Amino acid sequence: MSKAFNQCSLYLRPARHDFTLDDLELFTAELRNIQLISKTIDKQSNSYYTGDNYLDYIAYMGCAPNIKFKADPNSKNNNENFCQITLHQYKSPHLIVSQKQASAPLCPNCKNPIRDWQENKTSTTIQCPLCSNTTNINDLNWRKMAGCAQLFIEISDIFPKEALPQQSLLDKLKDITNTDWLYFYSCR
Numbered sequence: 757m758s759k760a761f762n763q764c765s766l767y768l769r770p771a772r773h774d775f776t777l778d779d780l781e782l783f784t785a786e787l788r789n790i791q792l793i794s795k796t797i798d799k800q801s802n803s804y805y806t807g808d809n810y811l812d813y814i815a816y817m818g819c820a821p822n823i824k825f826k827a828d829p830n831s832k833n834n835n836e837n838f839c840q841i842t843l844h845q846y847k848s849p850h851l852i853v854s855q856k857q858a859s860a861p862l863c864p865n866c867k868n869p870i871r872d873w874q875e876n877k878t879s880t881t882i883q884c885p886l887c888s889n890t891t892n893i894n895d896l897n898w899r900k901m902a903g904c905a906q907l908f909i910e911i912s913d914i915f916p917k918e919a920l921p922q923q924s925l926l927d928k929l930k931d932i933t934n935t936d937w938l939y940f941y942s943c944r
């Protein structure tokens with residue numbers, strides 16, 4: 757696989773873009789409890805090894821996917837290019853958008869892709885150059901290639917559509933947080 761492929765992630769996020777957790781430690785304990793995650797890789801960056809139930813929650817397409825759950829012992833940088841889970845929480849809604857494999861968001865008014873959205877963007881809205889309609893970033897259809905939220909669960913080393921979160925995981929996240937969850941992919 758090319759380097760670009762290795763820098764893609766699957767992201768889970770609350771549907772509400774302003775949802776935050778008061779206690780990230782408690783959330784971590786819950787994720788460990790359902791065995792989505794296991795041991796801590798790095799406390800500072802909130803990164804974890806996958807748990808025993810990981811493959812029940814995330815379904816890989818195709819047969820015999822080659823998933824790396826640990827760093828290559830020969831790798832110089834132990835933290836790169838294997839399947840690990842990282843929690844991100846931001847003080848205000850944060851847009852994670854794919855740099856590679858990007859797809860333009862669809863304008864909800866005229867239904868056209870907003871190709872030059874980066875040039876028509878404020879911190880919270882994007883204006884469609886075709887119909888001049890202004891839409892909140894969170895209300896755009898990013899076609900699963902971006903997401904705006906304050907909380908994210910990043911599962912690294914997954915190429916777009918290579919793996920899908922199962923309903924059982926989305927249900928468990930909803931039970932834990934009392935809010936609905938969505939997912940998208942992003943490549944650096």
Ligand SMILES: [Zn+2]
Pocket residue numbers: 863864865866867868884885886887888889
């Ligand atoms: Zn439009």
